[in-house]
Amino acid sequence: MSEKSTDMDASTRKKLALREKRKQQMKSKGAGSTRLQKITGGANSLMDADSVLDKPKPVVSAEPTEAESMDFMKQLAQKQQTNANPEGMPDLMEMMKQMGMSGGEDGGMDQMMNMMKNFAPGAEGMAGQQTPAVTPEIQLYHTSKLKQFQYRLLFIKWFFILAPYLYLLTHPENSVLGAFFNDRKNFLMIFSTIEVLSVSLSFAFQNKLERVTKYKQTPGGTIISYLKFVPNGILPFDLHKVVTTALTWFAVVNGALIDFSFVIIVLVLLSYYHI
Amino acid sequence: MSDFEEEFTAEPNLKELINSDTYKWIFVGGKGGVGKTTTSSSIAIQLALKNPHKNYLLISTDPAHNLSDAFGEKFGKDAKKVTGLNNLSCMEIDPSAAMKDINDMAVSKQGEEGSTGGISDLLNGGNGGMLGELTGSIPGIDEALSFMEVMKHIKKQGEGSEFDTIIFDTAPTGHTLRFLQLPTTLSKLLDTFGGLTKSLGPMMNSFGALGKGMDLNAMNKQMEELKTNVEIIRDQFTNPDLTTFVCVCISEFLSLYETERLIQELISYDMDVSNIVINQLLYADGDDECKRCQARWKMQKKYLEEINDLYELYHLVKMPLCAGEVRGLDNLKKFSSFLYDEYDPKTNNDLVFSLKHDF
Numbered sequence: 001m002s003e004k005s006t007d008m009d010a011s012t013r014k015k016l017a018l019r020e021k022r023k024q025q026m027k028s029k030g031a032g033s034t035r036l037q038k039i040t041g042g043a044n045s046l047m048d049a050d051s052v053l054d055k056p057k058p059v060v061s062a063e064p065t066e067a068e069s070m071d072f073m074k075q076l077a078q079k080q081q082t083n084a085n086p087e088g089m090p091d092l093m094e095m096m097k098q099m100g101m102s103g104g105e106d107g108g109m110d111q112m113m114n115m116m117k118n119f120a121p122g123a124e125g126m127a128g129q130q131t132p133a134v135t136p137e138i139q140l141y142h143t144s145k146l147k148q149f150q151y152r153l154l155f156i157k158w159f160f161i162l163a164p165y166l167y168l169l170t171h172p173e174n175s176v177l178g179a180f181f182n183d184r185k186n187f188l189m190i191f192s193t194i195e196v197l198s199v200s201l202s203f204a205f206q207n208k209l210e211r212v213t214k215y216k217q218t219p220g221g222t223i224i225s226y227l228k229f230v231p232n233g234i235l236p237f238d239l240h241k242v243v244t245t246a247l248t249w250f251a252v253v254n255g256a257l258i259d260f261s262f263v264i265i266v267l268v269l270l271s272y273y274h275i
Numbered sequence: 276m277s278d279f280e281e282e283f284t285a286e287p288n289l290k291e292l293i294n295s296d297t298y299k300w301i302f303v304g305g306k307g308g309v310g311k312t313t314t315s316s317s318i319a320i321q322l323a324l325k326n327p328h329k330n331y332l333l334i335s336t337d338p339a340h341n342l343s344d345a346f347g348e349k350f351g352k353d354a355k356k357v358t359g360l361n362n363l364s365c366m367e368i369d370p371s372a373a374m375k376d377i378n379d380m381a382v383s384k385q386g387e388e389g390s391t392g393g394i395s396d397l398l399n400g401g402n403g404g405m406l407g408e409l410t411g412s413i414p415g416i417d418e419a420l421s422f423m424e425v426m427k428h429i430k431k432q433g434e435g436s437e438f439d440t441i442i443f444d445t446a447p448t449g450h451t452l453r454f455l456q457l458p459t460t461l462s463k464l465l466d467t468f469g470g471l472t473k474s475l476g477p478m479m480n481s482f483g484a485l486g487k488g489m490d491l492n493a494m495n496k497q498m499e500e501l502k503t504n505v506e507i508i509r510d511q512f513t514n515p516d517l518t519t520f521v522c523v524c525i526s527e528f529l530s531l532y533e534t535e536r537l538i539q540e541l542i543s544y545d546m547d548v549s550n551i552v553i554n555q556l557l558y559a560d561g562d563d564e565c566k567r568c569q570a571r572w573k574m575q576k577k578y579l580e581e582i583n584d585l586y587e588l589y590h591l592v593k594m595p596l597c598a599g600e601v602r603g604l605d606n607l608k609k610f611s612s613f614l615y616d617e618y619d620p621k622t623n624n625d626l627v628f629s630l631k632h633d634f
Contacts, residue, residue, distance in 0.1 A: 011291070018285055019515060019549065022588045023542070032539050035585060039535055042581055043528040052543045229467045234498075 030054055134215040142213045149205050157198050158262055165190070166266045191263065195256050219247035285590045289521075289550055289614045292590075293321050297516040300425075302455075304445035305523035306533040310554035310594075312337075313601050314523045315444035316345045317611030322440065323363035324608070325615070332428075332438040333365045336421040336454065337446040340367040347603040354437075359604050364438070368420050422457045426504050448537050455544055458509035465502040515547035522551045524582075526575035531582060551589050553582060555596040558620035594618060599630040606630045 025031060032051025040047050165181070168174045172182055180186060210216050218224040224247070227240045292298065303315035312335070319333040332354055335342040342365050343350045346357055354364040421443075428436055445451040511517045520541050524534040538548050556579075559565065559572035582591065594610070595618055601610045609626060618626070 015291060015549075018588055019547065022549065025588060026539065026542050035535055035539075036532070038585070039528070039532050039581065042577075043532075045528065045532070047532055051539050053539050226467075229464060 026053060134213070138213050138215055139217075142209060142215045142217060145209055146206060146217065150202060153198055153201060157194065157259070161194060162191075162259070162263060163266055166263060167270060170267070170270045191259075195259060199252055199255065219244060219251055223247075285549070285588055287591050287593065287617045289318065289321070289552075289590060289592055292318070292519065292521070292550055293325050293615055298440050298519060299511060300518040301440060301442045302445055302451070302518070302520045303443065303523060304448060304451045304520065305537065306530050307447040309523050309525045309530055310552075311447075311523050312341050312345050312444050313607070313610070314521065314552050314554065314594075314614075315442055316342065316607050317601075317614055318521065319363055319365075319442045320360065320604070320607050320611045321614055322442070323357075323360050326439075327362060329362060329439040330437060331363045331440050331442060333363065333442045333444060334421070334424060335365075335367045335444040337444060337450075339446075340369075342367055342444060345602055345607065357604065368424060419457070421454055422461075422508075425508055430504065448533055452537070452540055455512065455541070455546065458505050458512060459544070461505045462502070462509055465498060465505065468498065469502070513545040515549075518547065519550070520546055520548045522548060524551065524553055525555045526553055526578040526582065528578065531578055535585070549589055550592065551582070551586055552592045552594060552614070553579070554594045556593050557596055558624075560620070592617065595620065595623075595627055597626065597630050598628045601630060 032053035033049055036047075036049040036051055039045075040049050165177075168177045169182070169184060169187065174182070181190065206217075224240065224244060227243055230239055292301070301318065303311055303318060305311055315333060319331055322329070323331050333342065335350075346365065348358055350365040350367050352366060352369045354366045357363045357365055425441075428438070428441060431437070445454070522534050522537060524530040534551065541548050556575055557563075557568050557572040559568040563569060563572075579593075592614055594613060597610065599606070601607060609630065613623065613626070
C-alpha cells in the first residue's frame with residue numbers, strides 16, 4: 001500500500017515537474033516566436049512567426065483603486081470644463097482608452113469587442129485578423145460634416161423660408177404669396193411639408209456621408225453602444241432596434257418642436273412690431 | 276539515466292493520461308486530416324478498457340462528423356453506448372437538429388398559448404421553421420451548441436453525472452480555439468451585462484412592459500445562474516488536473532506549424548497540453564521497397580527530429596500509417612493499444628497489415 005502511494009507520489013511529482021518546466025519553456029521571453037521561427041526557418045517558409053505568447057498581456061483589475069477612481073473623476077471634470085467635444089459631453093470610451101484603464105486599449109472592453117468580432121460572420125477567429133475600425137479622425141470628420149449641413153439647413157429654413165413666410169402670412173394684403181399660401185388655415189400643412197422636406201434632406205445627406213466615410217453614427221451614442229452588449233435572444237424583442245428607432249423619432253420630433261418654437265417667437269416679434 | 280534526467284523525460288505514450296483519475300475533460304484537436312477522430316476514438320477506447328469501472332462519453336464537435344464512420348455504427352445527438360463497450364458512449368452534436376428541437380419547443384409552447392399568426396408563425400412554424408434554418412447557418416453555432424452540451428454536463432456534475440470523463444473530438448484548430456474562448460468571452464459579456472442591468476435597471480423595467488409577459492427578475496436570475504456555470508467551466512478548463520488537450524499532428528511542415536501555434540494559443544488560455552500524437556508515420560527503413568514511401572519517410576524523419584527537439588518535455592506518441600483504414604471497434608482497439616504501449620516498428624510491424632476490412 002505504502003509502496004503504491006510512493007509510486008503515485010513519484011509519478012505525480014514527475015508530472016508536476018514536467019508541467020512546470022513546459023510552462024517555463026513556453027513562457028520565457030520571446031520563446032514563442034523563437035520556436036515558430038525555428039519551424040518556419042527549417043522549412044524555408046514565409047509563414048508568420050509572431051507568437052501570441054509574446055504579445056503583452058492586458059493587465060485587468062476588476063476594481064479600480066481609489067487613486068485610479070480619483071484620477072478618472074479629475075480627468076472627467078477637466079474634460080467637461082475644456083469642452084473639447086462640441087456637445088460638452090465627454091466621450092467616456094475615448095477617455096478610458098487614453099487612461100489605459102480596464103476597458104482601454106490594453107484589454108477589457110476593446111479586447112472583448114475584438115473577441116466578439118471573431119464570432120461575427122466571415123470572421124476567422126484567429127488572433128490578429130480583425131478588420132480595422134473607423135479611425136477617430138474619420139468619425140470626427142463625419143460628425144462635423146453632418147453638423148455643418150444640419151446647421152446650414154436650419155439657417156436657410158429659419159431665415160430664408162419660415163421667417164419670410166411668417167412675415168408675409170401676417171401681412172395678408174401682400175401680393176407675393178398666392179391665395180393658397182396666404183390662407184392661414186393652410187399653415188400647419190405648409191409647416192409640416194417644410195419639416196418633412198428638411199428631415200428628408202438631412203437623412204439623405206447623412207446616408208450619402210455614411211457611404212463615403214463608411215461610418216454610421218448611432219443616435220443616442222454610448223447608450224446604444226452599451227445596448228449592443230445585450231446578446232440577441234435574451235429579450236423577446238430587439239431592444240437595440242427599439243431604442244434606436246425611438247431615439248431617431250425623438251430627434252425628428254425634437255427638431256420639429258424647435259422649429260415650432262422659432263415660429264412662435266417670430267410670430268410674437270411680428271405681432272409686437274408690425275401688427 | 277540520472278534521476279534528474281528521468282524526472283524531465285516524458286514517456287512516449289499516453290499512460291499518464293489513461294491511468295489518471297482526475298481528468299473530467301479531454302480535448303483532442305489539430306489540423307484537418309491528421310487523424311483527430313481516430314485518435315480521440317482510440318483514447319476513449321483505451322480509457323474505457325483500462326478503467327472498466329468508469330463511464331466515458333466521446334463527443335464530436337466537428338460540424339463534419341465522422342465518429343459514426345470510425346466506429347461503424349450510427350450515433351446521433353443523444354449519447355449512445357458503443358456496441359461491445361459498455362462504459363463508452365458517443366454522440367455527434369448536430370446544430371440543425373438541436374435548433375429544430377429548440378424551435379419545436381418554442382412552437383409547442385406557442386401552441387399552448389394560442390397561435391399569434393403572422394410573421395411569428397412563418398418564422399417558427401412549417402417545416403422546421405425559418406428561424407431554425409436561419410440559426411443553423413449562424414457562424415459559431417457549432418461551438419455554441421458544443422458549449423451548451425458542456426453546460427448540461429456541468430449542471431449534472433452537481434447531481435452526480437452519468438459520465439466520469441468527457442472526450443471531445445474537436446473540429447479543426449480555428450473552430451476549437453473559438454470554442455475554448457467562449458467561456459472567457461461569455462464571462463466578460465455577462466459581467467458587462469450585469470453592470471448594464473444595474474445602471475439601466477429602471478429603463479429596462481419600463482421597456483419590460485413592452486415585452487409580452489417578460490419577467491426581468493427571472494431573467495436576471497437565469498443570467499446569474501449562467502454566469503456561475505460559465506465560471507465553473509472556465510475554472511475547470513484551466514485546471515490542469517481536470518482538463519487537458521491532446522494535440523494530433525502528422526510529421527509535415529504545415530501540421531507542425533499549426534500544432535505549435537495551437538499549443539501557444541492554448542497556453543495563452545492557461546490550458547494544459549502535455550500529449551502530442553504524431554500519426555501516419557511510414558517507418559519505411561528496413562526492407563521496404565516502395566521508393567515513394569522511403570522518400571516520404573525521409574521527409575517525416577526530418578520533421579520528427581524537429582518535433583523531438585521542440586517537444587522533449589511532452590509525451591510524444593508516434594503512431595504508424597496502416598495499410599488499411601482504422602475503422603470499426605476491433606481495428607480501433609488494435610490501433611489504440613499503441614497509445615498505451617508505444618509502437619515499435621521492428622516488433623509490431625504486423626499491425627500495419629493486420630487491420631480487418633469487414634467492419
